[in-house]
Amino acid sequence: MSVKRIAVLVSGGGTNLQALIDAQRRGEMINGEIAAVISSKPGAYALERAARAGIPAYVTARKDYPSSRDMTAALVEQLKRLGIDLVVLAGFMVILTEEMVRAYPNAILNVHPALIPSFCGEGYYGLHVHEKALEYGVKVSGATVHFVSEECDGGPIVLQKAVPVEEGDTPETLQRRIMEQAEWVILPEAVSLFCQGRLRVEGRAVRILNQPNL
Numbered sequence: 001m002s003v004k005r006i007a008v009l010v011s012g013g014g015t016n017l018q019a020l021i022d023a024q025r026r027g028e029m030i031n032g033e034i035a036a037v038i039s040s041k042p043g044a045y046a047l048e049r050a051a052r053a054g055i056p057a058y059v060t061a062r063k064d065y066p067s068s069r070d071m072t073a074a075l076v077e078q079l080k081r082l083g084i085d086l087v088v089l090a091g092f093m094v095i096l097t098e099e100m101v102r103a104y105p106n107a108i109l110n111v112h113p114a115l116i117p118s119f120c121g122e123g124y125y126g127l128h129v130h131e132k133a134l135e136y137g138v139k140v141s142g143a144t145v146h147f148v149s150e151e152c153d154g155g156p157i158v159l160q161k162a163v164p165v166e167e168g169d170t171p172e173t174l175q176r177r178i179m180e181q182a183e184w185v186i187l188p189e190a191v192s193l194f195c196q197g198r199l200r201v202e203g204r205a206v207r208i209l210n211q212p213n214l
């Protein structure tokens, strides 16, 4: 099976991108290679992380396009030109239109900082997710890696990991714990499973195979 070319789409600090880069360095990204980083924000720190790792990095900003449909079309063209097999949304804060999913069916992974179907959907991104979880008073939160479908945060779930909420947590401390204990662990794992051909989507569910699904 040929090595899967991965594009990581980012908008901010890029700690999830860093987790992917580190996993690749440790040889844990089996049959996958991060071939490109694309940021929706020109000054994003994630771009520096890419440069330091020697990964080609690009900026595709929403403000450079008249509509999100135009931006999506430009991104799809760029991804196809780069020969990308898997798109990873790692803190990517732009909602793309359905053309993206049509171009990459079951080949886009997103990391969300909560246990879907809780605290997800439109308006639930970044720190807001943790604010809402604390407001609600949940005792457990976590992270989810899922395939992207046309429904916001509604695609088939690949991996999830629970993380306890602790007394005195702020959105920031909860966010950090969820990143460290869940996101940075399950995102590289899900990407590696995809690249090995070990994910099979069956309706809403994803089966993890012991052997590649060739």
Ligand code: GAR
Pocket (backbone or CB within 6 Å): 010, 011, 012, 013, 014, 015, 016, 017, 090, 091, 092, 111, 112, 113, 124, 125, 126, 129, 179, 183
């Ligand atoms: C992460 O917590 C990620 O799960 C979240 O934004 C943060 C990005 O951090 N994504 C979403 O909320 C998407 N709905 P990073 O840039 O350091 O990886």
